Amino acid sequence: MNIKFYIALAKGIIAGYIPAGLYRLVSKGTGGTISARYSYSIWLRHLVMAYKNNLPTQPDTIAELGPGDSLGIGLAALISGVNKYYAFDVIKYADNQRNIKIFDDLIVLFRKREKIPDETEFPEIKPYLESYEFPTHILSDDHLNLMLKNDRIKSIKNALLNTGKTHSDKIQISYFVPWHNSNIIKEASVDMIYSQAVLEHVEYLEYIYETLYRWLKPGGFMSHQIDFKSHGLASEWNGHWTYSDFAWKIMRGKRSYLLNREPHSKHIELIHKAGFEIICDIQYKNKSRIQKKYLKSKFKYLSDDDLTTTGAFIQAVKKR
Numbered sequence: 001m002n003i004k005f006y007i008a009l010a011k012g013i014i015a016g017y018i019p020a021g022l023y024r025l026v027s028k029g030t031g032g033t034i035s036a037r038y039s040y041s042i043w044l045r046h047l048v049m050a051y052k053n054n055l056p057t058q059p060d061t062i063a064e065l066g067p068g069d070s071l072g073i074g075l076a077a078l079i080s081g082v083n084k085y086y087a088f089d090v091i092k093y094a095d096n097q098r099n100i101k102i103f104d105d106l107i108v109l110f111r112k113r114e115k116i117p118d119e120t121e122f123p124e125i126k127p128y129l130e131s132y133e134f135p136t137h138i139l140s141d142d143h144l145n146l147m148l149k150n151d152r153i154k155s156i157k158n159a160l161l162n163t164g165k166t167h168s169d170k171i172q173i174s175y176f177v178p179w180h181n182s183n184i185i186k187e188a189s190v191d192m193i194y195s196q197a198v199l200e201h202v203e204y205l206e207y208i209y210e211t212l213y214r215w216l217k218p219g220g221f222m223s224h225q226i227d228f229k230s231h232g233l234a235s236e237w238n239g240h241w242t243y244s245d246f247a248w249k250i251m252r253g254k255r256s257y258l259l260n261r262e263p264h265s266k267h268i269e270l271i272h273k274a275g276f277e278i279i280c281d282i283q284y285k286n287k288s289r290i291q292k293k294y295l296k297s298k299f300k301y302l303s304d305d306d307l308t309t310t311g312a313f314i315q316a317v318k319k320r
């Protein structure tokens, strides 16, 4: 076992002794949606990929799983024309002070038609794009000028300040934390669902994909970037597949989530099982330096493909 294993174990034990509420206060946020440029980059990447894959690029209602430190990605979507935004998380990382700051910064980025921040600024972020120019072929000047009118910006801000209240306005923002049940919103009510670096963390993955299918309107689609790496919990990027369930349970401690350790093939299997048609499945690869004999028994089935797939960008449609 390596040093990262023992550090992860110790963190899990600490998380097991500190009450969950206090642990949340002392633990760091998630790190990504802390900035407007990150949020802008993620939203536009999902949108550009949707366009590339002939998927609808003017959704009215969207849902996001795991927004993290702010609702920034959804706010970028609202600025570009979305009217209704649902966000679902298991920990309330986002607060309105940060949301408002990010929202104001996002408006500046959209007004300037800023280029999409690329690998030089965010080397870890995927999906990669062929071009990082502002996508005027998707968000035309006429469209964006309308979306950026003062009245509309005021309505988004108003919705942000009233998140969670009963809505009557056209623009609505709902932040559900925690959420556990697919009945929380209406069936077949969403045009697009996305997540960034979330589906490797969720528990009950099969139920999650069934739920996303249920929420989407026929013809709607989902868009996910998933990271299969060990998130620093092992010295090898795929070393988490050599740990026993028992060690993993201790590492998790009382945290609300850690990693579900499901490989690429499992996601693909469950997406099909839920009823989706996969439109795009870009796999990011790295060498595996783990010998198969060191895999724990529940991971012995991993193919060479799984063992070398560090991440994937997947878009899938609920057929009409």
Ligand SMILES: C[S@@+](CC[C@H](N)C(=O)[O-])C[C@H]1O[C@@H](n2cnc3c(N)ncnc32)[C@H](O)[C@@H]1O
Pocket (backbone or CB within 6 Å): 030, 031, 032, 033, 034, 065, 066, 067, 068, 069, 088, 089, 090, 091, 093, 195, 196, 197, 198, 201, 202, 203, 257
């Ligand atoms: C690594 S963070 C990513 C945050 C954000 N998407 C970003 O790009 O910065 C993972 C997020 O997934 C959330 N999460 C974990 N399990 C979840 C679940 N079952 N449903 C919704 N969100 C979940 C976490 O609370 C956290 O906000």
